[in-house]
Structure formats: structure tokens, C-alpha cells
Amino acid sequence: MRDLDPDLARKRHPAFGRASPWVFGLLLVLIWQVAVPLAHVSELTLPTPWQIVSRIRIDYRILARDASVTFLEVLLGFAVAIAVAVPLALAIFYSSIMERTFYPVLIALQTVPKVALAPLLVLWLGFGFAPKIVIGSLTAFFPIVIGIVVGLEMLEDEMVRLMKSMGASEWQTFFKLRLPAALPNIFGGFKIGIGLAVIGSIIGEYVASESGLGYRQLTANAQFDSTMSFAALVVISVMGVVMFYAIHALERTVTRLR
């Protein structure tokens, strides 16, 4: 009987394992490229991948400039989310009163659609960077808090008692035991958070912006330019993927060092 190893195929055919997502993606793109003209779908309704790529090539300067604006918003929103989430998560972990106080509020805040909050934030903060950063951080910070709290809680009590029996202080226990053990969950929260920060920043740009990829998409829609709208979407996706894998690379570096 074969061992039930889910990674068996990948281990036997490592090249296939690495190539399969690319092959699948390419297949989807090819189907899209062929199906659109076959079905006589207009460019206004659904441009082909080739039209989108050509448009990116022609307008790469505009898209690059918009991408840099959105990137900055995402980065700042994510940084603010971490800055708020870390102390909050530690407070929740170390104090049951804080946990009982903050958790319901966090959950309530998480369930409020940020699309509904965005116009109010624009009213209070104006049309500049601030509302985009706030929306990005509001969208990102919940999974980061949860990731940290769950990661810290996962440690077995025996390990903590062992540290304490050897005379370790809480500080030492935290940095030498709790934090390293929690890293996978923390980075899991970061990875979810970065994607949500991208979404939050784009929502902010939809509501109030004069630059950025969300702005570019809105203006393209207003001018019935579906190809540019899709081009902006592609760049948003690429940005999200790059940022996700940047966090992944950081995770691998940090976990190797611990």
C-alpha cells in the first residue's frame, strides 16, 4: 500500500510541481484569449489578455506612477496596522480583562464594511493620503492581531513552566520562547493583512483620490476604457502578489535565524 503522502507527486516530479501553477495560469489566459473573439465579445465588455498587456506596455509610465502611489499607501497602512495591532495583541494575551474588553469591539469593527466607512473617513480626513492609510490599516489590522494572539496562545504551558523553573524572567520567556514559537502564526497574519491592506487602499482611492491604481481604474471606467481598467487591475494583483511573497521571504529569513 502506498504511503498517503500528499506531497508524493511533487517529490517525485519536482519540476512539474514548480511549473504546474504557471502552466495552469497560462492555460486560463489562453482560453480567455481565444474565447473572447470567438464569442464576439466587445473590448468594452471584456478585453483580451493581449489587449491588456499591450495597453500596459503603452501606458507603463502612467501605471508605474500610479502603482508607486498605491504602494506607498499600502506600505504605510500596513505599518500603521502593525503598530496598532502588536501592542493590542500583547495586551489581549497578557490581560484577560483586556481580552474581554477589546475582543467584542474588534469583531464588531471587523464586520463593518470598510466601503461604508470610507466616505465618512474622507469627510473627516479630506482627500489626501490620510483616509487611504486609515482604511488600509483598518482592513489589515484584525488578522494581524488574531495571528499574534493565537500564535502566543499556542505555546504549551509545560514549556513556559520549564523556562520559569530555570529562573527565566517573563521578558526572557517572551523573547526566547513565546515569540519564536508564535512566528508562523504572526507571519500568517501578516500575509493575510498585506493583501487586505491593498484592498483597503484601493477602496480608499475609489472614494477619494487624484492618483493611484484605484483612481486610474475609476477614470478608465468613466471614459469607458475597459482595457485600461483591466490593466490597472492586473497591476494591483501583481503588486499584491509581490508584497505577499516579500512577507513570505521575510518569514523564511527570520525563521532561519531563530
Place this chain on the structure above:
Amino acid sequence: MTLECVDMEDVMPSAYKIAAPTRRIYAIACLILASVGFCGVAAAQTKQLTPVSIRFSWKLKGEFAPLYVAMDKGYFAAEGIDIKLGEGSSSQAALGSIVQGQDQGAWIPGVYAIQAISNGLPVKVVGLYNAAAPNVLLSRANNPITKPGDLVGKTLGHSIGDVGTTFIGVICRKNKIDCTSFKKVTLAAPARVPALVNGQVDAISVYTSNDVPILEEKFGAKAFAYLDLPKYGQRVMGASLIVSDAYLAQNPETVARMLRAIGKGFDDTIKDPAAAAKIMLKHWETPLSLEVVTKQVEALNAAVETPAGKPMGWVDPQAVEDTLDALQEANEIKGRKETKEYMDNDVGRRAPPS
């Protein structure tokens, strides 16, 4: 011969010796003083210009050309205004921005200001340039809707904020057709044109000063048919300048200067729409051609109505009344105030009509 480094301290008379750190401090102090002096001069020169920012209802379009003409030709500066024009994300956001004091003027379809004032927002219409918003019902040429009676049995695509379809009741009443004889489906704004092109709806409402020239360039002038809504009685206020009550009370002279500058911008835009379109494109990163933007500007010009003997931008009380009628008919407002509470034509000291 050898050169020897000489310490300046040895050769300078002690009375004139200044320690190196002290020399550095003096040099920095002189630099700061020079900078302050320069800034002071610059500030004195720019002190005369009052900073004013006007927030648009939406992203850039040809409808905003007169303001860019006024900016480009220095009409605002001549009136002592340092103007900043900003794209917006909705009429409501623009109104909120002036009430919050983030911007000083909002350039939006006046109907939204009238609605907001009816709901208690402390703003006023101080300039009206399109007494009837230039909306049309757009339909496919092979299924044309060119008069109100053609609507019977059809499906109208409507989006939140669409002026033409929101106030379709006015068309029904004034042309004696039954509004229940056609369907109205709500779509997201970006989905309206694809829905029309794909036959999912029979008509949508668009602006001649924005959408029509773009669509005609994409699909050809013969691809569509039009029902002129103002012609059949739908007269709701279009392009307008709105200011907050607080700003108007504290800065009436600035508002008057804004209006004069915009009036001059409109005069030039009406005289030469192609030149206005060129100026617009200098400030607008868009793939739209000069021809399309010129057509947008021409459509804006065609909708400009200034009663005889009145200055450009004068707010016609009848336009306010017509808009209030439409808003009440569409259940967009609960009650209405006196006409004078919606507008201010007395922010006078306007330039006399030319």
C-alpha cells in the same frame, strides 16, 4: 622651496581672531537671515493671493474646461486668487468637503446641492451655468428611443446618482405617459454602457457634455439614438458653483472674485471651445482625443443659459423651483424651503454683463 602649512591663528592678529566654531555659527546665522529675508519678500508678493480650492464632483471631463481656462489665462490670479482645482469622487463628497472647510468651492450638478440644502446642509448655490443638465437617454440605433412615447415596454438602466433616470418621472408627467409602462433596473455605474451595448437594457441616461462624445468615438455616431431630456421637460440644475454658508458669510468678496474669474473663463470657452479643450488637455492625462474633448466642451456651451441682462452664472430662481419640483416628484426630498434659502445672487460686485 618647500611649502609649509601655516596655521591662520599664528598669522592673524589676535584682535581679529575668530574661533572656527564661532565662524561657523555666524555663517549659518547669515544663511538663515538671508533665507528669511528671501522668504519674506516672496511671501509679501504671494500674500496678495488668496488660496482657494474648488472640488469637482467627479474625475476630469470637458465640463470643467472653463475653470481650467480661467486658471490658465490668469483670470483667477488677476482677481487675487491662488486657485487649486481638485478632482472629486461624488457630489456628496464635494459638498462634505466644503462644509468641513477642506475646500472653498464645489463644482457639481446643482440638483445635488438643492437636495442637500433641503436636507439641512449649510451651503448655497452662488453660480449656475447649466440651468438644465444636458442629459439624454441613450439607446441603440436598432432599437431607438427618441421621444417619451418610445419608452413604453422598454427597460431603462438606472444607477444611483444618475440624474436622467432618477427624475424620469418628470418626463412621464409632462409628456403624459405612464411611468409603470416601462421597467427601471438598477445597475452599478460602470455596468450601464456594457448593459446597453449587450442589449440587457434599452436605454441609459448620459451627459452630452461627457459621455456622448466618448461613446460616439468608440462606436460611431450612428450607433446610438438620443432622447433629449431637457427638451421634453426634465430641467434639473447642472453645472453649478456651491460654497458653504460659513465661507460665504466670512469671504463674500472672495466668492465674488471667484465668480468673475469663472465668468471670464466661460466667456472664452464659449468663444473658442477648441482652444478651451486644448487648455483642458494640458492639465488632463487622458487618452481622449482633442476632438472628443472639444465636443464635450461644445455640449457644455450649448447648455449654458444666462437670462438676458444678467451676468454669467446668475442663479435663476425658476431653475431652483424646477429642480425642487423634480426632487419632490422623485421623493428625493421630504420638504422644501423658500427659494432664496438655496441661492445667493447678491454676492454681488459681479462684473456687469458684457
